[in-house]
Amino acid sequence: MKIALLGTGFGQAHAAVYAARPDINEVVVFGRTPEKLKNIADKFGFATTTDLDALITDPSVDLVDVCLPTPLHADVAVRVMEAGKDVLVELPLATTLDDAQRVIDTATATGRHAFVDMFSRFSPANEHLHQAVADQRYGRLKHLEVEGRTALMWEGYQLGLDSLALDMMHADFDLVTSLLGAPDAVHVAGTEGPGGRGSAADVVLGYRDAGARCTSSSLMPKPYGMRGGYRATFTGAVLEHTMSTDFNGPGAGSLTAYTLDGEKPVDLADTSPYAAMIGHVLDVLAGRSENRIAPTSALDALRLTLDVHHRLTGKTA
CATH class of the missing domain: 3.30.360.10 (Dihydrodipicolinate Reductase; domain 2)
Known part of the structure; x- marks a missing residue:
């Protein structure tokens, strides 16, 4: 499996989980700051890029993990699914209920898996x-x-x-x-x-x-x-x-x-709740589990x- 990890801040917590999993073949990290990308590359050995569009549309990517600033979550999640990828979105899913529904509707329309990082x-x-x-x-x-x-x-x-x-x-x-x-x-x-x-x-x-x-x-x-x-x-x-x-x-x-x-x-x-959450995502993608953190399940909160x-x-x- 190949993971696209978007974000060099909180994304580092997810990067540590991916680095410890033998079933992850490749991780590519997107960020805006070369210095932060270098730190992640040095720490985890992951490839890095500053080209978000190319990473989202890369046909070899299986899952996109969105750890970008909160206002970007919904728009990027929609783009990812429309590009034919499954998506894991750091919480919260969106900054409005309308945007949250847009993510849900896109998942239904595209048939892609969508997950919200309800790690707790x-x-x-x-x-x-x-x-x-x-x-x-x-x-x-x-x-x-x-x-x-x-x-x-x-x-x-x-x-x-x-x-x-x-x-x-x-x-x-x-x-x-x-x-x-x-x-x-x-x-x-x-x-x-x-x-x-x-x-x-x-x-x-x-x-x-x-x-x-x-x-x-x-x-x-x-x-x-x-x-x-x-x-x-x-x-x-x-x-x-x-x-x-x-x-x-x-x-x-x-x-x-x-x-x-x-x-x-x-x-x-x-x-670790983070490791268990990511493990659950990978189990769902492999057909071993039902999605416990689908966007609809996060709406009440x-x-x-x-x-x-x-x-x-x-x-x-």
Whole structure:
């Protein structure tokens, strides 16, 4: 298989996964900055190019992995599928619901596979939470708190209020909506760092018989790295997940169950969600699995993400 990887920023996390897979024959990386391309070539041994059009239309490419800036996701995904390629799009899928639907319609019209990098669905801690809710092993889920905190680890990427919901909170909203559905009420507050460098937001979500809260901050100092997790309160227990990581993406972290019987750690598989997500994509393309991260499956979270984004920025949909 030959992969076209578009983007030299966050695309490096995907590049590390491809480099470790023996079933990937070739990876070509597109970028705009020769220095960044050289760094990737030196680190992973991948070919590089600054010619996006030639790479998208290259008949030898099987899958195009889009890790470009968020406003470009939908347009490039459509171009890729119209060029006869399958496409993996970094989250979020689009910056409007109309653009998201355009991607979905193009996938239907062309018959190509489209994937959205909902990597958090492959987190062992999140999978455990989903299973616990499904089989009600701790009773009913009453409240879910999800938190993410990060330093500005990507050069030139400020994560101000104009991008915090889209680029940092979207995966958290996917977890909440997949467990509790669309909220009945949404309350949002945000603040921005000096010069738009970093921001923080608190989002409280109301449901008829449950509640949720998502908080995110990109105001942390560089040594802090990235940390987060969730606290899920059931009628019979509390599940608490904590995670810390670096540029290469979240690890398994720790998960603890608190019940009337005491405190008990939950064993988690030592699995990278990014590696598991890409593995799933390749399994689908090989006919070994059904697509768990199709664009239609991301729409509920995208609706909430865009709602919060518009409230944080003061822009209308």
